[in-house]
Amino acid sequence: MGFLDGLMGNASEVDQDKVEKELAGLLIDGEDFQTGYKIIRDLFIFTNKRLLLIDKQGMSGKKVDYHSIPYKSITHFSVETAGSFDLDSELKIWISGTSVPIEKTFKKDSPVNEVQRTLAKYVL
Numbered sequence: 001m002g003f004l005d006g007l008m009g010n011a012s013e014v015d016q017d018k019v020e021k022e023l024a025g026l027l028i029d030g031e032d033f034q035t036g037y038k039i040i041r042d043l044f045i046f047t048n049k050r051l052l053l054i055d056k057q058g059m060s061g062k063k064v065d066y067h068s069i070p071y072k073s074i075t076h077f078s079v080e081t082a083g084s085f086d087l088d089s090e091l092k093i094w095i096s097g098t099s100v101p102i103e104k105t106f107k108k109d110s111p112v113n114e115v116q117r118t119l120a121k122y123v124l
Contacts, residue, residue, distance in 0.1 A: 053065075054067075073095050077093045
């Protein structure tokens with residue numbers, strides 16, 4: 001997947017070297033980047049210890065929200081795939097202690113199932 005896929009909201013795997021440089025100040029000792037997916041400017045980063053949801057905000061993307069979710073805190077998750085009339089897929093992640101899930105939207109041809117499979121690998 002390329003640049004245009006990112007602009008259209010399709011998820012693509014991230015460049016490991018680039019992400020590791022960006023995460024250098026965030027990861028703790030013994031924590032390693034495993035894989036990640038990019039949707040426009042937002043990132044789903046899977047480490048060996050947690051899921052990092054990185055939301056780049058504003059026009060410049062300099063303001064960044066880092067949402068850290070330990071795998072043990074994820075109680076369940078779901079994927080709703082795109083249909084004939086609904087062109088988007090949704091990933092919902094429920095965290096212990098909250099009733100409202102974290103929701104992320106993917107375009108129809110995005111590999112939402114790959115993201116779900118990676119999440120399952122670390123949570124189950």
